[in-house]
Amino acid sequence: MTTPSSDSVYQLHIRLAYIEPPIWRRIAVSGQITLFNLHQMLQVVMGWENYHLHEFIVGTARYGEPDPEYEPPMKNDRRVKLQAIAREKGANFIYEYDFGDGWRHEITVEDIEPMTQEMIVPRCLDGARACPPEDCGGIGGYTHLLEALRDRRHPEHKELRAWAGKHYDPELFSLQAINSALGVIR
Numbered sequence: 001m002t003t004p005s006s007d008s009v010y011q012l013h014i015r016l017a018y019i020e021p022p023i024w025r026r027i028a029v030s031g032q033i034t035l036f037n038l039h040q041m042l043q044v045v046m047g048w049e050n051y052h053l054h055e056f057i058v059g060t061a062r063y064g065e066p067d068p069e070y071e072p073p074m075k076n077d078r079r080v081k082l083q084a085i086a087r088e089k090g091a092n093f094i095y096e097y098d099f100g101d102g103w104r105h106e107i108t109v110e111d112i113e114p115m116t117q118e119m120i121v122p123r124c125l126d127g128a129r130a131c132p133p134e135d136c137g138g139i140g141g142y143t144h145l146l147e148a149l150r151d152r153r154h155p156e157h158k159e160l161r162a163w164a165g166k167h168y169d170p171e172l173f174s175l176q177a178i179n180s181a182l183g184v185i186r
Contacts, residue, residue, distance in 0.1 A: 007032060009119055010082060011111040014042065014095070016131070017104040018139050025127035025178075030115065031083035033122075035063050038082055042095055042105065044181045045124050047131035052098035058085045088112070101138040124178040129171055133164050146170060 008031040016023040055064035063077040095105040
C-alpha cells in the first residue's frame with residue numbers, strides 16, 4: 001500500500017546526516033501521531049536526551065515549537081499528524097535537533113500499511129551504531145571525540161573518555177533497550 005488510510009502504520013528510515021559509517025534506525029509508527037509525538041519517539045530511538053529545540057522541515061514548511069521571534073514562522077508540531085505531511089511511500093523530510101550542534105536526520109517513508117491488531121507501534125525494527133553524545137559539538141566535535149577515544153595516546157583521551165562516560169561505545173546498538181524505552185511512551 002502506498003497511501004495512508006485512517007489508521008496506517010508507517011515504516012520510517014531515519015539516518016543521521018553527514019556521518020560515516022551511518023547511524024540509522026528503522027521504526028514503525030502510527031500515521032495518526034503528531035509530529036511532536038514523533039519528535040519524542042525519535043529522541044528515544046536515536047538516543048538523544050531531549051535537551052534542545054527541534055524542527056521538522058517538509059519542503060519549505062517548518063514545524064516545531066512556535067516562537068513569535070522565529071523567522072520564518074514555525075507551524076505547531078503538536079497540531080500536525082505524520083500522515084498529513086507524508087502521504088506516500090518514498091516521501092522524505094528532515095528532523096533537525098539541537099540547532100547549535102545541528103544534528104540533521106533524513107527521514108524516508110519506506111512503507112505504509114493498514115494497521116492490524118497484531119501490530120505493535122511504536123517499535124524500532126532495526127538500526128546501527130550509537131548516537132553521538134549530547135553537546136559534543138556537532139559533526140566536527142563528534143569526529144574529534146571518536147579520534148580521541150580510539151587513540152589512548154591522544155592528548156585528550158582521558159579527558160574525553162571521562163566526559164563521554166566509560167561505557168560510551170559509538171558502535172553500540174541495542175534493539176531490545178530501545179524498544180523497552182519506547183514502551184514507556186506508548
